[in-house]
Amino acid sequence: MKKCLIIANSFKENAGLLGNEISVFLKKENIENSLFLYDGKEVRSKILDIDFSGYDFVVTLGGDGTVLFACRGCAPLGIPVFPINLGEFGFIAAVPKDNWKKELELFLREKCYISSRSLVQCEVLRNGKTVFRCCGMNDCVISSCPSSHLVNLNVAYNHALLGPFKTNGIIVSTPTGSTAYSAAAGGPIVEPELSALVLTPVSSFSLSARPLVFGEKGEIVITLMSSRSDASLTCDGQIDFELKEGDVLILKIPEFRARLICSTQEKFFSALQSKLNWSGGPRA
Template sequence: MICVVVVNTYKKAAESLYEKMAQFLNDAGHTVVRSDFSGSDTPFPVSEYDCAITLGGDGTVLYASRRCAPSGKPVVPVNLGEFGFIAGIRPDNWQASLSDFFAGKIKLTKRSLVKAEVVRRGTTVYVGTALNDMVLSAAQAAKIVEVDIRTSHSAFGKFKADALIISTSTGSTAYSAAAGGPIVDPDLDVLILNTVSAFSLSNRPLVLPSDIRLSLEVLPSRTQDFVLSCDGQVHIPVEPNDSIFIKKAEHSVLLAGCDSSVFYTALRSKLHWSGGPRA
C-alpha cells in the first residue's frame, strides 16, 4: 500500500512518532509518503495513494478527510490532540491498530461532509466541503452578519447574529456545541443550523434532514467584509448580496477506528460528561 502519513507540525510528539511509524510501515512492505500539515489546506504530495494516516488531533483529521473523501480512500487517525472526538486510535496502541487496519479487522465508519457553493453576481467563486462545519461571520470582530435563509420549499426568515454555523453531526461537538447547539450522535446523518449571539431570543438551533438544501443570501449592512470558514481551516471572503448554497456533500469520508464508542468515550473523559447517579 501507498500510505500518506499526515504529520501535524505543531505537535512535537508527531515528529518522533512519524520516524517510528515510517520504519514500521516500510518493514511491513508499504510505501510511505510524508505530508506536513501546519493549518493550511495544501494538497497531498502525491495523487495516487491507498490510505492517509494522521498524526495529530481532530483538526488534522478534518484536513485529511476533505482531501480523501472524493477518492474514497480511508483515513486512519492516531490521536495526539486534546479531545479525540474523531481520532480514536491511541498513540500507545498504534502498531496493533495499524496491523488490524491492514488486515481488514478495523471497522470503517462513513461520515458525511457539508458542501458550500458561493455565488457572486451569477458566477460561482468557491466550492468546498467541511467535515465539521461551515461558519459565516463578519471578517472583523464585534461585527454582525444578517442572512436571509431559505430552502426549496420554505423560508426560514432573516437571521442576524455574530455568526451562523451549519454543522454536520460529526461537528456537533465543535463550534456548534460551544454556541449552545445539540450534541448529536455521529451515526445520525443530519445538518445543524445554529447561531452565535443571535439578535433574537427566539433563535434556537435547528436539526435538519441531511437531504435539505439551504440558500443563504448575505444582506447588505454597515459591515462590508464577511468570511466563510470551512472547518476553521479554509477562509473564503464573502461580499454583501452573495448567495451561499449549502447541502450535504456528494462524497463521504471513511474513518478507521472512529465508531460511536470513541465518541461517547470522549464525552465522558474529555467533557467530563458523567450523567446522573446510578441506581
C-alpha cells in the same frame, strides 16, 4: 494495501519521530509510504500542495485539525484515514498514540471498524456565478468581521424561508462537527454517522432563534443582506473566503463521505463523557 501517506503535524512534539517509526513498521508490512510534514498554521495562509490520489490509506499524526485537513482531500477519493491523536481534545482523532500499532495491524488485516461520516459542501454565488466552493468535515461558518458585529442573513431550506437572521453568524455543521463550534454556540450533539446538517445561529438578536437539524436531501440557502459589517466564510476553521453583500451560499451534503478507521461509536461516547465531563449520575 500497497501505498500509504503519513501526515505528521510538525507543531506536535515527536510527531516526526512517530511518523518515522510508523514508516518502518509499514515497510516491514511491504507497504510503500511517504511522510508529509503538515503545519497547521500554513493551511490558513496558503494552499498546501498535496496530491492524495494513488494512496490506499492515510495516517494522520496530530489533533482533530490534522484529521480535518486530511479528510477534505481523502473523502472525494474514498481514501480512509487512520487518525492517531497527538492533540488535546481528540473527538475525531480517535486512535491513542500508545495503541497505534495494535489498531493499525487490525486495519491491515481488515478486522477493524471504519466509520462513515457526511460532510458539508458550500458554494458561493456572486451575481449568479460561482466564485468559491469548499467542503468541510466539521462545519462552514458565516460570520461578521469583527465577530462582535451583527450581519443580516436570509436563510431558506428547500425554498422555504426560515426568516431573516440578525446575528454574529451562522454555523452549518455536520454531525461530526456538532461537538465543535456548534456545540459551544448551543447546538445539539448529533450521533456522528447520521447524514444531517445542523444550523446554529451565533448570538442571534432574537430569543426565538434556535438550532435546527435538517435531513440529507435538502439545501440550505443563505443570502448576505445589507450590512454595516464585513462578513466571511470559514470552512473547518482552516479555509477563509471574504463575502460581499448579495452573496448567496448554497450548503448541502455531498454524495461522497469521509472514512475514519477505528472510530467506533463506543469511542465517540467515551470522548463525550471524558472530555465534556459528563457523569450521568446525581452529581451531574
